[in-house]
Amino acid sequence: METILGLDLPTWWFLVIGGLITGYGVLDGFDLGAGALHLFFKKEESRRLVLNAIGPVWDGNEVWLVIAGGALFAGFPLVYGVVLSTFYIPFMLFLVALIFRAISIEFRSKETWLWWRKMWDISYTVSSTGITLLLGLVLGNLIHGLPINKEHEFTGTLLTFFNPYAILIAFTTLSLFMLHGSIYLVMKTENRLYTRLTVIVNNCSKFFILCFILTSMATLIYVPHMTLQFKSHPQLFLLPMLAVLILLNIKRNVDARRYYTAFLYSSIITACLLILFAVGLYPNIVISTTDPAYSISIYAAASSVKSLKIMLLIAAIGTPMVIGYTTFLFWTFRGKVKLNEMSY
Amino acid sequence: MPSVEILSRIQFAFTIAFHYIYPPLSIGLGLCLVIMEGLYLKTGLSLYKDITRFWIKIFALIFGIGVATGIVMEFEFGTNWATYSHYVGDIFGSALAAEGIFAFAMESAFLGVLLFGWNRVHKGVHFFSTCMVALGSIFSALWIVIANSWQQTPTGYRIEGHDLQARAVVTDFWEMVFNPSSVDRFSHVIIGSFLAGSFLVMSVAAWYILKNRSAKHAQAMFKVGLGVAVIAALMQLFTGHRSAHYVSKYQPAKLAAMEGHYDSSAVAPMYIVGWVDNKNEKTTGIKIPGGLSFLTHGSFSAPVEGLRATPKADRPGAVNFVFQMYHIMISIGMILIALTLLAVFLLWRKKLFNQRWLMIIFAWAVLLPQIANQVGWYAAEVGRQPWVVYKLLRTSDALSRKVTADQVMFSLILFTLVYMLLFTLFIYLLTRKIQHGPDVSENAEIEYDGYYHDNITYHPTKL
Numbered sequence: 007m008e009t010i011l012g013l014d015l016p017t018w019w020f021l022v023i024g025g026l027i028t029g030y031g032v033l034d035g036f037d038l039g040a041g042a043l044h045l046f047f048k049k050e051e052s053r054r055l056v057l058n059a060i061g062p063v064w065d066g067n068e069v070w071l072v073i074a075g076g077a078l079f080a081g082f083p084l085v086y087g088v089v090l091s092t093f094y095i096p097f098m099l100f101l102v103a104l105i106f107r108a109i110s111i112e113f114r115s116k117e118t119w120l121w122w123r124k125m126w127d128i129s130y131t132v133s134s135t136g137i138t139l140l141l142g143l144v145l146g147n148l149i150h151g152l153p154i155n156k157e158h159e160f161t162g163t164l165l166t167f168f169n170p171y172a173i174l175i176a177f178t179t180l181s182l183f184m185l186h187g188s189i190y191l192v193m194k195t196e197n198r199l200y201t202r203l204t205v206i207v208n209n210c211s212k213f214f215i216l217c218f219i220l221t222s223m224a225t226l227i228y229v230p231h232m233t234l235q236f237k238s239h240p241q242l243f244l245l246p247m248l249a250v251l252i253l254l255n256i257k258r259n260v261d262a263r264r265y266y267t268a269f270l271y272s273s274i275i276t277a278c279l280l281i282l283f284a285v286g287l288y289p290n291i292v293i294s295t296t297d298p299a300y301s302i303s304i305y306a307a308a309s310s311v312k313s314l315k316i317m318l319l320i321a322a323i324g325t326p327m328v329i330g331y332t333t334f335l336f337w338t339f340r341g342k343v344k345l346n347e348m349s350y
Numbered sequence: 351m352p353s354v355e356i357l358s359r360i361q362f363a364f365t366i367a368f369h370y371i372y373p374p375l376s377i378g379l380g381l382c383l384v385i386m387e388g389l390y391l392k393t394g395l396s397l398y399k400d401i402t403r404f405w406i407k408i409f410a411l412i413f414g415i416g417v418a419t420g421i422v423m424e425f426e427f428g429t430n431w432a433t434y435s436h437y438v439g440d441i442f443g444s445a446l447a448a449e450g451i452f453a454f455a456m457e458s459a460f461l462g463v464l465l466f467g468w469n470r471v472h473k474g475v476h477f478f479s480t481c482m483v484a485l486g487s488i489f490s491a492l493w494i495v496i497a498n499s500w501q502q503t504p505t506g507y508r509i510e511g512h513d514l515q516a517r518a519v520v521t522d523f524w525e526m527v528f529n530p531s532s533v534d535r536f537s538h539v540i541i542g543s544f545l546a547g548s549f550l551v552m553s554v555a556a557w558y559i560l561k562n563r564s565a566k567h568a569q570a571m572f573k574v575g576l577g578v579a580v581i582a583a584l585m586q587l588f589t590g591h592r593s594a595h596y597v598s599k600y601q602p603a604k605l606a607a608m609e610g611h612y613d614s615s616a617v618a619p620m621y622i623v624g625w626v627d628n629k630n631e632k633t634t635g636i637k638i639p640g641g642l643s644f645l646t647h648g649s650f651s652a653p654v655e656g657l658r659a660t661p662k663a664d665r666p667g668a669v670n671f672v673f674q675m676y677h678i679m680i681s682i683g684m685i686l687i688a689l690t691l692l693a694v695f696l697l698w699r700k701k702l703f704n705q706r707w708l709m710i711i712f713a714w715a716v717l718l719p720q721i722a723n724q725v726g727w728y729a730a731e732v733g734r735q736p737w738v739v740y741k742l743l744r745t746s747d748a749l750s751r752k753v754t755a756d757q758v759m760f761s762l763i764l765f766t767l768v769y770m771l772l773f774t775l776f777i778y779l780l781t782r783k784i785q786h787g788p789d790v791s792e793n794a795e796i797e798y799d800g801y802y803h804d805n806i807t808y809h810p811t812k813l
Contacts, residue, residue, distance in 0.1 A: 062462030065417065069458045073450035075424050080447040083439020083517070090428025090435075091750035097429050098761040101422045102768055108418035109772065112411065116779050159752045309440040310510075310519040317444050324451030331459035338463055338471055348466055 008311055015315065016308040019081040020291070022321050024284045026077050030070035031280060032186075032273045033332075037064040039187020041107065041134025042180060044127060046206060052199050053127060057111065057350050059194040059343045064111065066335055068104075073328075080317050082307040084158065085291050092152065092160040093144055096167060100140045107133035115350040138183050139176045143167060146175025149283055150229055151293035154300050161296065171228055178217040182279070185210040185256070186272045193265045194343045204263065211260050218253060222246070231293060232286035242285060249278045355746050357758040358430040361765065363731075365422050367724060368769050372416030374723050377491060377540065378547015378578070379409050380484030385574050387480050391473060396791035397798045401571050403468070404788035405551070408780065410465050415776055417458070422765075430758065434738055434748035440519045441507060441526055442497045449493035457486030488540060495539050499532035501739045502730075503600045509742070518742065531596045535730075538589040542726065544582040545686060545719035551575035553716035554784050556709040566795040567788050569703055572712075576697065580690040586683055591645075597733075598646040601740065602655040603665045604733035608676040609633075609642050610669060611656045618642035618654035623677060626670040631658070633673070666735045675729040682722040689715060 008015060037060040047053050079086045090097055110130035114123055150171050153162045188210045192203040225232055236242050252275045259268035287293065291307060294300035308314060351357075383405055390398035424446065427435050435443075463471060463479035471479070506525030507518040520526055552575035558568035597605045605611075610626035610633030611618045620642045624635020640650030647654070657665055666672055689711065696702035703709070738745040 062466040065414075066455070066458040066462060068417070068421075069450065069454045072421060072424060072454055073447065075428075076443065076447035076450040079424075079427065079435060079439055080443025083436045083443055086428045086439060086443075087432030087435040087750065090425060091430070091432040091753050094429050094750075094753050094757050095760065097425055098764060101425060102764060104421055105418040105768060105772065108414055109775065112414040113775060113779065116782065157751075309443065312523075313440045313444055313520045316520065316523050317447055320444070320448050320451060324448075324455070328451060328455040328459075331456055335459045335462050338467055346469060348468055 010318075015311055015318070016081075016304040017289070018318060019077075019308065019314050020284070020288065020304050022318070023074060023077050023081055024280065026070060026074035028277045028280045030067070030074050031276045033067035033070055034064070035183045035276055036060070036187045036190040036269075037067055038134050038138050039183035039185065040191055041130055041187070042138060042184050043187055043191070043206060043210075044131045044134070047199070047202070050123070051345075052202070053123075054115070054345060054350065055195060055199055055343055056191055057114070057130075058345060059191055061111075061343075061350050062339045063335060065108075066332060068108075077317075077321075081309055081314065082291060082304065083309060084307040085302055088154070088158050088160070088292060088302065089144075089148075092154075093147075093167070095164055096140050096144060100137060103133040103136040103140065106130075107137060111350065135180065138180045142176030142179030143172050145179065145283070146172030148292065149175065149225070149232060149286070151231065151295040151301075153296050154292060154294040154302070155296060156300055158292075158300075158302060171224055174217070174221060174224055178214075178221045181210065181214040181217040182272075182276060185214045186269075186276065189260070189265055189269045189272055193269060196342045207260055207265075207268075211257055215253065215257070229286075231298075232283075235285050235288065245278065245282055245285065249275060249282065252278060351755045351759065354749055354753060354755050354758055357755055357762055358749060358753075359745065361758060361762045362426060362430065364762070364769075365419065365426060365765055367727075368773070369416070369419040369423055370724065370727065371720065372412050372419065373487070373491065374539075374543035374546035374719075375412045375550055376409065376416050376547070377484075377487045377543035378545065379405060379412065379550065380480075380487050380547070381544055381578060382547055382551050382574055383409060383480050384477075384484050385578070386571075387477050389574075391477055393801055395797050395801055396794040397567060397570055400788045400791055400794055401567055401574075404567075405571075406464060408783055410461075411776070411779055411783065413461065415772065419769075419772075429761075430750055430753060431738075431748050432750035432753075434743065437517050437743050437748070438501070438739060440517060441500055444520070444523075445493050445497035445500070445527075449490050449497075453486050453490035453493060457483055457490065460486065491540055491543065492536055495536040496527055496529075496532045499535045500526055500529050502535070502734060503529045503531040503596070504739060504742060505529040518739070530600055531593075534589060534592040534596050538586070538593045538726075541582045541586045541589055542719065542723045544578055545586065546723055548575040548578035548582065549686075549712075549716045549719050552579065552712050553714070556712035557784065558787065559703055560706065560709050560713065564787055564790055565703075566798050567790065570798070572703075573697070576690065576693055579686070580694050583683070583686040583690045587687065590680070590683060594645060598654075601734060603657060603660040604672070604730075605642075605646070606655065606657040606659075607666045607669045607672040607733050608729060610673045611642060611654060612658050614656040614659045615653050616656065617651055618646070618656070620645065621673075621677065623681075624673065626673045628667075628669040664736065664741075666733050668732055668735075672729050672733045675725040675732070679722045679726040679729065682718050686715075686718060686722075 010018060013021075040056055040060050044053065044056060047056055075086075106129050110126040110133060114126035114130070117123070147167055147169070150169060152160060153166065155161050185207070188203060188207045192200060192207055195203055252271050256268055256271045256275065259265070259271060289303050289305065290301040291304050292302040294302075309317075383402060386398055386402040386405060389395075390402055427442075460479040460482040463476065464483050467476055467479065504518065506520060506522040506527075506529065508521050510517055510519050552572050555568040555572035555575060558564055559572070594605070597608070609618060609621060610624060612631040612633075617640050619637035619639050621633070622636045622638070624633055624637065626633045643652045643654050644650050646652070657669065693702055693708065693712070696705060696708070734740055736744050736746065738748045
């Protein structure tokens, strides 16, 4: 098979999708986390400030999901169909939650009635939390593996998804996003809200560390196929060690109130955890618990070589542009958030 | 319970039709915003600033719902149409990925600046952002219409595998992109969107004029909307003709359904209004004899391929539906041309804004391009049945094999409830915003009069 820089095209495309999902986790992760924390702020002004902190950027962040979805569709159409139709009900709930989240942000400020704002505040927190938990649940099941038969058909039921391991991953994702989101918010706020957030960041970091430890243990004990790669390539053990080091660094920077550095590290740990997941999975993309032979590998699922090449070119042209716009956007809205007449 | 196929088709039709209320409005409003803000930069008049800022707020509302309902569409391909996803992923997927990376990313990043950047960035940078948002929305239409057009007139592919494992694989990217129908269909869709947006602007403006509110602002909005609408309405005649022409060449069964034409050896008329009796394969109504023959072959006496040339199993079942939708679209297109030309004439005679009856028509006319856009797509998509990829993949084969009717019923009910709520809230908030009206700057109207009506050049610094 044709290779570029020693890697074959399906592997390249696996990396591209991994990169896009990581981008989504790092970017939308903080605004989903901010949404999950929204109800912890009691005052109207605080709620407006934390909402406007993500105001100009959340929509752009969500686009990474659309791009990652499109990339999966384009690169591994078989997996796109199998994964989405397998998780039919979770994905439908996910889509409805995305709608509610978008309209909560958009509609909340349109009326000043107390009940109106309260209603959208609750809807915003519930949908943000729901989206995060559902993403974590899907991820957890993909790590754990699914009962997939020879025809790539799912043979389980809705209850199959609610295994303890997947639920644990769902809560780990929530804790990570809440930590990431709280660090983002503390960067964007000042005065009393800032002080309040420093406490929240501390609590979130404890919650995340707890989840991280539990997930690490559970993965080692219950998901042996995830560790197989590490046994054959011992140098990969650097990755989990790196994750632990970064985790300690987050804690250290949070304690020292160096939030920009902490945000950088919480972004890196999101990437690190997804890389660990990708390494454990490779070269498969959906793991069958029925029989390892039924797992769907990137080679079985990939689009044609020609299509992958065209899309790599599209990605190579598009990615710098996307990074350019994103940087421009974040640069324009840098600094502490202030309310004005165009705010939510 | 109805079959998975029927439920999935209803769900897809419902979610896409609902989604399609919003993107054409954002595309059309995007262009109007570029013109309004461009006029503000050119003249420096606060009036243009006021109307730009007013429409930005409405744009935000429409855009937000468009994005939220659009993500549903992307994922529905995988959830409900897994076999289809596998079949077309190599081709459709790349267009969708290009849409995301080239259009959506640009659109949403600059949207942040458009909505929240008014006092944060330089005027020129803000205007640039408005242009980028408008361009981004046009790009997104481009890629998605390319993807849809490939399904209507597939080119640049080969088929690998067989039966339900088969898939289409791209052999020539540019041939796939510029398949025979993509250019015509894209221009038709985009101009339809310009009409949707500009008629919304004119409708709101006409309402203010009727209520005697912020008259100068309303007239300025109306003129921007009318400028876009009159050109778009005339161009739509041309793109519509081109689209019909490609259909006659590549999807004769669809064209035959649009005109209710059955007999391949007969001269084909063009109906103004009519009714198709599909059971007895007979069409009655007011017609231009030989009209379709002329459209297809340039001669009023040439026979046109009819529906009977296609086996029953391979042609659309709902012929009368396709016929009616197509004719409603055409009738509305003609009405839009007449309305906009009349308005331009009256504007030239300086009599437009005191014609109350015409303002009442314009206040309601916002529905016309919306209906035309909807029914045009119904005709295009029902007319190509039973194929989802024309002559390659049947809609009934495209389903997710493991999804059950219960699951689809659940999601269909869920979407129906959520979308009903969403639509109610949208109409409510839109009405509120319109009732609130533009925030009028002090002296905006005096400035405006000074700029346009006094012979002395207006100098903002002197006021």
